[in-house]
Amino acid sequence: MSTLNQALRAALLNRQALLNELHSQGTDCYRLFHGSQEGAGGLTIDRYGPQLLVQSFHAQLPREALLELHAIVCAALDQPLLLVYNDRSQGNSRIDRSDPIYSAEAAALEDLIGHEWGLKYRVRGRHVGQDPLLFLDLRNARGWVKQHSQGKSVLNLFAYTCGVGLAAAAGGASAVCNLDFAESNLAVGQENAQLNPQLPAMEFLQADYFAAIRQLAGLPILPRRRQTLPSYPRLQPRQFDLVFLDPPAWAKSAFGTVDLLRDYQSLLKPALLTTAEGGVLICCNNLAKVALTDWREQVLRCAEKLGRPVRDCQVLSPAADFPSLDGQPPLKTLILQL
Structure with a gap:
């Protein structure tokens, strides 16, 4: 053998x-x-x-x-x-x-169906993108959201194919907004919703993260030097009971740069402001080179400086099908009680 x-x-x-x-x-x-x-x-x-x-x-x-x-x-x-x-x-x-x-x-x-926590998800072994349509290491986080969404308004940022939003809807959320820049990602999210017709309707918002989150947080959108901003959906300031922040490692647009290694704060600050008083912000960092202890300290310090101190911080690790010999899995998830 x-x-x-x-x-x-x-x-x-x-x-x-x-x-x-x-x-x-x-x-x-x-x-x-x-x-x-x-x-x-x-x-x-x-x-x-x-x-x-x-x-x-x-x-x-x-x-x-x-x-x-x-x-x-x-x-x-x-x-x-x-x-x-x-x-x-x-x-x-x-x-x-x-x-x-x-x-x-x-x-x-062919278009197939997989299941998680009793919900149906679209499965495609090959599609226009590269990664599978459901990130399996986030299963515990989706399960947590499903268990803690009853009666809450939920904002799912960098929603990808809206698995977190689906879990929130299944958990009895009063409203769910899935936000992602890619129309193709949200299209799969809408397929997932259609596969689960027993769930309440969700909102699907196609927009750049910085353009949308700054409006929701009541912050101005500032153009880069000598650069004209493209058109974007106009939104009113709004806060949510539960906000889920799971950004990619790096991305750049006319509105800002996503950089989990060097500038997580620019993502975190408006997300904190969009989280209601007494609400929950769940934030993720999937960079293996970022240590959990360092990142956790950075997140807590950022919240404190912004005037949104964290009352409780829980670390949520991936399940046992994603073992980590050193106890430091690449995906790090913090549940912040504000």
Whole structure:
């Protein structure tokens, strides 16, 4: 038996109790192998409902090894999962959709449905973007939102495909606003809403983060030097009971720059002002090079200087399908009670 196959079998064994718990909760989307921490750096194996998504980030996986991994997982779960393999080790992996190693069956690339916390989510092994449509390491955070949204107004910033908004709606939120710059992301969010017609309607707002959040916080929008601002939706100042802030590592627009390493404060300050007194701000940082202790101190100091001191701060870690040998997972989530 190969070293890789041994590592996968060990990972599946370690997840036995977790998988039983997830299945009882109505969840069939989770990570089965986290290669960087389980013996094969640059390799991930994820289940999304009826689909098994294998991705390599450092080196292409040989066909025979890929098929062996697929067989091991299907046997362990007693499920004939549809295999999709994305090799993302090359520089053009975002646009290269060729399959030199393995060509997925047509059924594997169709629009499928996965489940989390009893909710339905759109699953696509291949789509216009690069990443899967549901980030699995954020599952615990979506679960927390679902449990604590009853009667609350919720603002989901950098909403992506609106998983947090969906969880809030399922938790009984009085209003949910999903904000994202990409129309394609919100379109998937609307699909997710349609897959769960029992939930109340949500708002989908396509806008630049800085343009929208500064208006909601009652702050002016200032143009960059010698630069004319593009048009943007006009919004009235508004506060929310629960605000979720999960920005990408880096992005730039005419309104500002998202930089989790050097300038998290510019994202955090208006989000704090948009959170109602006595409300909750959940903020995330997914940069591995940023230490939790340093970032937590920075966040608390920023809130204090802004006059919005934090009454309680809780750290929420990813579930056990995202193990971290040093106890410092890349995704860091803070729940701030204001």
